[in-house]
Amino acid sequence: xxxxxxxxxxxxxxxxxxxxxxxxxQRPPGVVASPKQPGTWLRGRPGDPSVAAHPFLKxxxxxRLRTLPDGLWLHFSPSASDPYVDILCIExxxxxxxxLDKRSRFAPSTSSLLAFCPVPWLLAPVQPxxxxxxxxxxxxxxxxxxxxxxxPVRDVRVVFGLKxxxxxxxxxxxxxxxxxxxxxxxxxxAERSHExxxxxxxxxxxxAAANFMRLP
DNA sequence: TGATTCGTCGCTAGTCATTA
DNA sequence: TAATGACTAGCGACGAATCA
Numbered sequence: 001x002x003x004x005x006x007x008x009x010x011x012x013x014x015x016x017x018x019x020x021x022x023x024x025x026q027r028p029p030g031v032v033a034s035p036k037q038p039g040t041w042l043r044g045r046p047g048d049p050s051v052a053a054h055p056f057l058k059x060x061x062x063x064r065l066r067t068l069p070d071g072l073w074l075h076f077s078p079s080a081s082d083p084y085v086d087i088l089c090i091e092x093x094x095x096x097x098x099x100l101d102k103r104s105r106f107a108p109s110t111s112s113l114l115a116f117c118p119v120p121w122l123l124a125p126v127q128p129x130x131x132x133x134x135x136x137x138x139x140x141x142x143x144x145x146x147x148x149x150x151x152p153v154r155d156v157r158v159v160f161g162l163k164x165x166x167x168x169x170x171x172x173x174x175x176x177x178x179x180x181x182x183x184x185x186x187x188x189x190a191e192r193s194h195e196x197x198x199x200x201x202x203x204x205x206x207x208a209a210a211n212f213m214r215l216p
Numbered sequence: 217t218g219a220t221t222c223g224t225c226g227c228t229a230g231t232c233a234t235t236a
Numbered sequence: 237t238a239a240t241g242a243c244t245a246g247c248g249a250c251g252a253a254t255c256a
Binding site: 066067068093094098101 | 222223224225226
């Protein structure tokens with residue numbers, strides 16, 4: 001019996017989703033380079049367990065109720081004079097109450113969402129086999145950081161993974177918000193899910209460039 | 217490294233809607 | 237009207253993250 005199966009069902013599902021998301025590349029699958037997002041994409045979560053801390057989302061001034069998505073990809077702006085980050089989150093929701101909680105966290109708000117990148121994560125190698133620390137790939141950083149990088153979130157896109165029964169009911173009767181995208185859980189826990197054409201197409205539609213007829 | 221705090225999610229009881 | 241299923245809110249357990 002696998003480690004994942006021996007745990008409680010929701011923990012096993014989470015673990016399966018994270019296990020597959022770890023195989024996804026630094027740039028979200030299906031997202032192509034565009035003038036709209038000329039900076040650097042990095043995967044913030046799930047991350048290497050050997051790194052003490054990973055990026056998370058928070059509200060200004062808040063030390064509680066942080067959001068730790070199952071999957072978090074960050075697009076860092078290239079300019080130190082205009083720092084921001086775009087984020088793509090993936091949330092696996094094994095219950096409807098969990099879905100409601102997650103949706104509320106990403107709902108449009110009059111306050112600002114911040115992305116918090118801890119120093120150990122910035123200093124750690126970008127991936128196994130490549131010793132380049134992450135901060136060297138983030139063009140707005142000109143020297144090794146000694147403080148966490150806290151950036152305003154410019155754009156939020158969230159992909160929710162739902163159990164089949166929930167997905168079908170939701171797809172039949174609900175209208176997603178503009179930043180929300182939905183997929184069946186099976187699509188997230190499938191082997192090589194990042195190569196699935198449907199998944200790539202879904203995430204492609206979740207890019208900041210997808211809403212424009214053409215870009216200059 | 218151990219203790220503490222925090223976030224997530226399943227379980228359960230109560231409520232409501234639907235159907236026979 | 238009773239049976240059934242879906243949904244909701246609150247609680248507690250557990251693991252991850254953080255702190256000292």
